[in-house]
Amino acid sequence: MPSGPPRACCTSTGRSTSHPRRASSTTGPHLRRRCGSSRTVCTPAVCGGATGENHFDMVLLAAGVARIGAVPVMIAPANSLEAVRTMVERAAPRLLITGPGLLSRAAEAGVELADRSVRIVRVGPEGTGAAVPLDELRGGATAPVRLGGDDDLVVATHTSGTTGVPKLVLHTANTAIGRIPPRMERYRLPFLTTRRGDVVAAAVSFAHIRVMAWTASQLKMAPRKLVAVSDPLLANMEKVLEEHRPTSLETFPNVFQHWEQLVDERPELSAQTRLYVSTFDAVHPRTVRKFLNASASRFPTWGWGLGQSEITGIVANLFTRRTVRAGRPEATNLGWPMLVRLNVVDPETGQRQPRGKPGMIIVSTKARCLTYLGEDDRYQAKLNGRWWNSGDLGERVGLGRVRLLDRVVDMIPGISCIELESTLLERLDNASDVTILGVPGQAPVPVLCMRGNGWTRGNGSVPSPGCRNSPSRASSPGKRSRGRPPGRSAGSCCVSGFSARTRRSAAGNGHDPKRLESRCDVNWLPPAPVDLPSVAPSVSEPRDFRNGWFWAIVVGIALFWFLAYCLAIHRAHVDKRAGIPTVVVAINFSWEFVHSFVIDQEPAQRPANFIWFFFDIIIVYQVMKYGKKDFPKLSERNFRRLFWGICGYCAVQHYLMAYEFRDVLGMYSGVALKVGLSASFIITLRQRRSSAGQSVHIAVCKMPGSFLAGLNVFIIFPSHALVLFWFVVILVLDLTYVRMVFRQIRAEGRSPWVLNRPPVTDPVVHEQATAPAAPDRRRHHALLGALVPPPCAPGSNRERNTGRGRPPP
Template sequence: MALRTRPPINIGLVFDWHAQKRNRTVVHLDRPFDIAPDGGTTYGAEALAEQVREVSNRLHAAGLRHGDRLAVVKDNHFDMVLIAAGAARIGALPVMMAPIQDIDAIRTMIGRADPTVLLAGAGVLARAAGAGVALAGPGVRLVAIGEPADGLPPGAVAFGDLSGAADAPVRVRGDHEPMIVTHTSGTTGVPKLVMHSPFTALGALPYRLESSPIPLLTSGRGDVVASAISFCHMRGLSWTKSQFALAPRAMVVISDPGLESVARVLAKHRPTSLEAMPNIYQRWEELADDQPELFSQVHRFISTFDAVHPRTVRKFLAVSRARFPVWAWGLGQSEIAGISANIFTRGTMRRAGTTRNDVTNLGWPTLVRVRIVDPETGRRLPRGEPGLLMVNTRTRCLDYLGESDRHRMKTKGAWWNTGDLGERTRFGRIRLVDREVDMIPGMSCIEAESTLLDRLERAQEVVVLSVPDGLPVPVLCMRDNRIDPEEWRRATAGLPDLGEPRLVPWQDVPRTATWKVRRTQLREQLLGEKRGKGTGQWT
């Protein structure tokens, strides 16, 4: 049988398909897989496909069957995608979770998943034991990746001990049936569990475009493509499928975005295409200042998950030695994939200031329909008037696992309430204002933060927090943990009135698995107040 030209849309079949292609890619890891600690850090297509088959066999031996649910919570790594593929290959539903700091939230998500088998990393198991939290009920089979210092919990089996299991039957689900569940960022509480089918996760037109050769925007055969994302999220699947289809020279996995680890990996594998989450890029600005050669060969920077600040874009485009480097920024959500996209170049960034029309310009909606509506009445708003972003797209998720009522509340017919505030500009482009839960009347936190970052060269992070009463509170992470009054006066000139700045070390800012700032937790941490100005009704 001839190999199909297009990659399959079920993640359970993608690795086998890639192994049979004529043009394949090699994957380099920053550290060995947690599921294969002795497997090294370089994998060809056949070796990756074999790992997926081995995962299927071991999960089947642990009791996982077609139609069952598998809950997965472990340290960030590309093997999260292999585990999802291994479960989907036998028709089970993988529920992928990052090891967020709140162990009670992890327990809540596992309860909503109601799994037959729980696959948990040693670090999460140790934290749960230390907190006295049972991650799952007695009817759930616990499989441990690695072994905690105090030994395995009672009744648990080590993932490594399942090696050599018999071949599991391959029986994937249909294109419009549930295939995978990943969680949202969880900036305001327990992350939601987003359920997708093969079609909504990997089969709709946006995903097909990403797997097609498009000059400047997608990978070519000579590229070295590096990624530093949260691999348990949906982006890990679409990145894998698109790169396997395009077959660049190499894929480089960055599971640990810490400065020392990243410097080591990028010195060894100089990428020509680099993707990371916006706040990771922001943290890497220090590397761009001190070791610009690490990014000199990058001609395509990609950021997703969140808004990106102009200072960050300018800095990385400036250190690239490529003739025409580009920055591709996409705004999306786990529930609906992409909403809008924009391309920045050195020229556009030179022309850009910090005005409302360029800092938060999302460009034109990408293969979706967008409406701006009044939050209270649902009435469609004219151009130039901010309101809630509603999106109509074929990539909308099937449900929230364990929270179907919440999913229904965010839908109105074919339209999905993103919970973002935006406005349509005079040329039909979309300008992002804020998350509704973070909004401050009369200003945009995103714009204020971008302006302050531009004006405070030593700032690693700036967060403007709304409070129920009083002026918004700016939170600053400075490289030297200081700011003098005159510097602050110059930085805030022309901005709306702000309260006195709070200095917080970068490592003390609470973050999600996608490195977004958990503003509600930060507000409570600094001010003893959870509430802001927004309602949070559509989070």
């Protein structure tokens, strides 16, 4: 903490256990049921803080209150008197511990913080009112230790209060600090957690649930120094940074944004900082970039976490200088789920949204709070089974990440206020803060807070409200508004599109637009027999078919393809020939990789893709071992280059197909692959002229597996005509292959239904082994001399008869 006497009077809440009383009727039974313990849930005590006062003593006093068996209810000092009074009434405390600042404010406003039956203890210097000073209670009897279980109620904090009076959130030891994600901070993770030589500083609200996890983690990690900052204003923060030079700094995103001016004026104060941490809210890329660039560390990092008081962490990410380059307003609102189950659903129907479509973020986690004190109905309204409604708007993107768009209550249809505010901050360097307000029926209104003299020459002139380039009408660059054509977003003025530009261009070239349209009149042609659909079938929503028949079909698909894979691996091992054609193995291996590790999948689909991927590893090994026999003109090195080259090319193509068609399931690329697979079996059978590596059993198992997959698509996606056509082609090819491989094995003199057939000899190798040897040239000439008489001697009768000096032919 800064040197000198603390200006913040630490406040903590406690409740005496000499008068145990159960919680109010709206929450008591629910709490006892959730805690799973017979321990009495006592009425919480409250600690209120003075205005502008915020001190780490609040945490220490809360720990002491919990140690004697009471439940501290921590209230931040920045709340209004009305909000404090309302929260105190909900808590119904036996004891109120507060500071002189809040007591003075309440006395001046004529507001009683609590009923006269509540005893008030003042922590800090002299103040007004009838509060008992804490020093007068020293020297009393030591209270007995009454520690509860890990699942018993231990603390109550409150929400931010952006939607009204803050709600009091009840946590156990497990939900506050014992579960993941809060527990992750107590592991030594590279670039993410505290080191022993660190100087760790935090400027947070010490009445917030975040400070519980922060305190527990820092006591476990034991850094060289801990600095708890009470006052985050620039003047005090400059002294703190100059004196302590922290290597790890944590605060809330809006406070970091307020400190940007300090980084601009004195960047040397952040030179030693290697790790920045911001939690609970979105952070703008400009803020992250300024702090990371000010650090002299070779690899400074920024840990960002989105969370709530009710469920702690939701998503998190790690930013570096590279990830927050200018021109990327969405760079810092992307994150991965923090080892919690997360889903994005339609706010009205509750159906899971496909990748790239905005929806409401719901979370299932074991770190969820017990309830709201005195407002259990509001708590239950945000629950749907085990899923918690976070109230955030987001969308699922690649690699399992989630993009935060906005709060549902602040949503402006078609745009992301977070990204729009980031864009304005990037363009207005002198702006300290930007807020976008949605006005019903009008364009969004930006509220700008400028430093110093406001608009400067670097900012340009103040744009007019109706200008297309006005900040109030700017859309997020690189971000297409949902349900609108490119270049148009909510609140932006847009010209009439392509036809208007065409007319202006034609008029500028001296041509009459109407004459151009008349020349292109094609009404004399007959009408087209088929109209294209207004919505592409590739993005149509699936039918709700999650019943017993659906799972029976899925199990059938998995079973038949599992048998086909196992039989192909077995036959390849026996015949020493690849059971599945090499090129198809490369394409399939890249498909499984992309849809297992690159593209997000349905919760039930991704584990299956992982299983098939590991099966493919075995098949790839067999291809590397036996596959070159199908390519005799290639060397071993060139064969491997060919295989992995096909894998790389097809991986890129699979990703682009899924991206282009928004095909999260990989249906189009996967079914097209199956068409090639069925055709390649037939081609391989004809090329090898034997059943080496193949069997009727493989063909028989593969055919019903593909048929059931087609049936599943027909039921769930009946509008996908191209995919269904491909499955018909697959069925025809599979029937043809079954007949061909059956006849081939019969022609080899084997029974097609014997599972353990002897190894099949390659007919090409067999013919080369039995071909006759080349004849001996000398023996050939001797035989020819015995059959053909030698030439006649000169002057003989034969020579005279023929008239030639050589024998007749």
